[in-house]
Amino acid sequence: MALDTDTVRRIARLARIHVDDGELAPLADELNNILGWIEQLDEVDTEGVAPMTSVVEMVQRLRADEVNDGDLQEDVLANAPDPADGFFTVPKVVE
Amino acid sequence: MSALTDLTIAQAGDGLDKGEFTARELTDAYLSAMADAQALNAYTAETPDRACAMADASDARRAKGAAAGPLDGIPLAIKDLFCTEGVLSTAGSHILDGFEPRYESTVTQNLWDAGAVMLGKVNMDEFAMGSANITSHYGPTINPWKAKSGDAAGKDLVPGGSSGGSAAAVAARIAAGATGTDTGGSIRQPGAFCGIVGMKPTYGRCSRWGVIAFASSLDQAGPLARTVEDSALMLQAMAGYDPKDSTSIDQPMPDFAAALTGDIRGLRVGVPAEYRMDGTPPEIEALWQQGIDWLRDAGAAIVDISLPHTKYALPAYYIVAPAEASSNLARYDGVRYGLRVEGEDLTDTYERTRAAGFGAEVQRRIMIGTYVLSAGYYDAYYLKAQRVRTRIADDFRNAWDSCDVILTPTTPSAAFAIGEKMDDPIAMYLNDIFTVPASMAGLPAISVPAGLSGDGLPLGLHLIAPAFGEETLFRTAGVLEDAAAFDARP
Amino acid sequence: MSDASSTSEDDIPDHLVAHFTSRIGHNSADLIEGETGSWEIVIGMEVHAQVISESKLFSGASTEFGGAPNSHVSLVDAAMPGMLPVLNIAAVRQAVRTGLGLEAQINLRSVFDRKNYFYPDLPQGYQISQFSDPIVGEGRVTVDLADGESFEVGIVRIHLEQDAGKSIHDRHPTRTYIDLNRSGVALMEIVSKPDIRSGEEAAAYLAKLRSILRYLGTCDGNMQEGSMRADVNVSVRRPGEDLGTRCEIKNVNSLRSVREAVDYEARRQIEILEEGGEIDQETRLFDADRGETRSMRSKEEAHDYRYFPDPDLLPVEIDQAFVDEIKASLPELPDAKAQRFAADFGLNAYDAGVLVAERETSEFYEAVVDPDGAKRDPKIAANWLTGDFFRRLNADDLEIADSPVSAAQLGGLLDLIADGTISGKIAKDVFDEMFDTGKDAGDIVEAKGLKQISDSGEISAIVDQIIADNPDQADEYRGGNAKVAGWFTGQVMKATQGKANPQLVNELLKRKLGG
């Protein structure tokens, strides 16, 4: 399942990482190298084996429905790059 | 009396209790050692004012007879993956430039509650992705050890990773102990490279709340310290049930230090055949045999065991960990904190921010993780890896029928020079070949410094115990430590 | 997801949705006549319903609507580094309750997955949702139409997921503002089978779903505040043929919009097909001002959500006892209640349906009809409720809970009519005054002297006087012009300011004029 540069471009887009066109091919080589090594997993017979969902055997705990958090506007915005009037802001999104 | 910074945590605690010195004096000793060891680049943020204030508070408690326990007044370094309130917390990444959390991770809060003193934040591989501490935005940390011969002689060596700053700081006596996190070996491997003890508890022992996530199903905090006893003392304070982490385990907390009885008579020690891998250097094999002999001499029964899927743990790890990371790191988008590089529009802003903010290895893993989760590949990669993971866990489950603890080497080599293996990701990944299987199964494991390589660099032996078997782990590690009598210093 | 207005694809991939239509024998009135023959509209809906709970799905922040921006936000909701989700038991309980109310399969084991995509109001970079193992499986809803017909809509599944925050595009010329107050609020996504055949049916389905959720107390159904919104999947086909390509209309937020959006979209698709074109599978927006749907141009790129189980959470396991306990606490639901109203009160299906649509109305009605066992006439009560009472609520834009006239007070008014104290006509005025002042009917009648005159002597005297004053008209009547009788009645009522018992007046007139 070798990656071509189009796939690398698509993956980079999905991951929202800018990759210059010139970097696509070397990146594809690098990723193919790793994926090729990973594919030794094909040797393992996993027929009928359940995928692991959790390494610890325990049941999901549930939280009581209580309001005990929030009201932290200052803390929430403290590290924001460009807050305004209590909001985070980003370049305008066109719908 | 030796220098205050040479004391173990247990010894320092003793001295504080006896009034031989104050926490402030101990802290000052570390702060001045830190100033002398800047070249190691171990710390990314030093907090001397906070350290002094915490030390003074500790002294005040002790004066009232209200010391909080064995960690009260002990100066520690904190891996930069832990969020610490009001102190730069970056995970070694450019993308968290300037990030000062308004909250304190549960593990570090537990330490402060136990009276420990914060010296600062220590360096690490970016987002804990690495085995050499060379991917940090803040530059590599240098291993305080130097090779006496061989190819690496005269060169700066890596401290291992990702908790490289932690391991280097403890080995260089610029912290009495340090927190680390271990996803595939990130505590144990740098522990081995730096000649100290590195311990990863059972998944769920330490809360992940406030620890910057790399791979959620694998990440686990643990201590790096100079002795097994110190590790036990630190874990005692770090661990505990936390309702804020859904994967935190509500299990009784044993007295870990009390488990160090020195008595392993009748203990069954498993030696897995599959860890004898082609290409492992003879000195590693020899040290492993030495460890087997030490434990046998101490009265343990040595049992040959099989963990058939050992060699698949690493490739499976390199699916699961990047997959989870690709999702965990999606929040670093330049909107709410950290770096933002404005682009032409929102998408461009995202892409520029993340391209500039993440280093090459992190980008590589995000790409791999994105790919293995993407439509059409999920079953073949991610699901397959999680099935293999079940097999790995089953291997261990079967092994516990015939043994109580497993002994292996920690790493396939000693520390190497900075710059080596940098162009070959897989060669770098292979550093974790012995540590990853326990991570994949969520098991507690420890690396104990056990000897020196031919070039005079430390090597570790690795013990793995069943889930919640920390007491067995510490007990056996204590015996190994006594037998090895490792007293070499960088 | 559809929760953030970002997404351009369906939550549920085709292979997980039953893609046959379970509905056969559709009403031929639902077919649309095009230039080239008739077309059938096929509609499936994904309804996002906000769960009623105090705190969010995975954090302890308040779910309260409104508030200063980013104030109902915890560090978890803002996706600060190292923050972790902890599941709210109330959300689980509400989803199970909803499933039981829709006669659905409850899954004792369910899994939370991450749905990965970037959008500024999605702080984690993923939405925690349920993908392959939702908490609720197949169920059904019976939907009533205005003509008294009803049809069934199959439910494919209900899953729990996080709401997104809010992007505000109109506060600044070049910036979008982000408020995370809603980020992390629990939603139930209720996915229907493609069993709906018209805009009217789609609106009726949404109305019925809303009614049931409100009965259950699992969602307040407030569509204006966005507590319920629908993604409507519309396709058209020739009757009997395979399903056509569908378009998903996102976030439609009123019954009227649902109806209009479907009608517009179906016409649009038919036009394209009749001209020999093809339908692009795409996501569209409904513009309520223009009454049309349009393509979300910015969402052209293909999505790949990379779902995988959230490693911060373990599978959710509930036991049958938990389900049974919820089952035991379910209220009587609208369908059962309507049947009971019809059987016990002799109401027709339409009236019963109207009275049970809102739980508060049905409870108000029951309180009027049967307070402490003292039964009032159920049909008269139903007429008053659906007539004057609803008229005033609507006119004053009030919810029944805020009605100034209580059930007991309305009952008191009906009692005064029943025992002849006031006439039905006077009662309407009294009711309006009750509504304006909140006073009891008896007090108003007393204070204004509105008591009906039922003293035959008193009325008899007035009748005599009017006949005497109007001999011509009296002659006309005697001459066979029965219409004049009404004029005489009017005169008597006028003379008594409407208080004369009309029955008595008619009797006396007949006797005295008929002579």
Ligand SMILES: [Mg+2]
């Ligand atoms: Mg949807």
Ligand SMILES: [Zn+2]
């Ligand atoms: Zn959704």
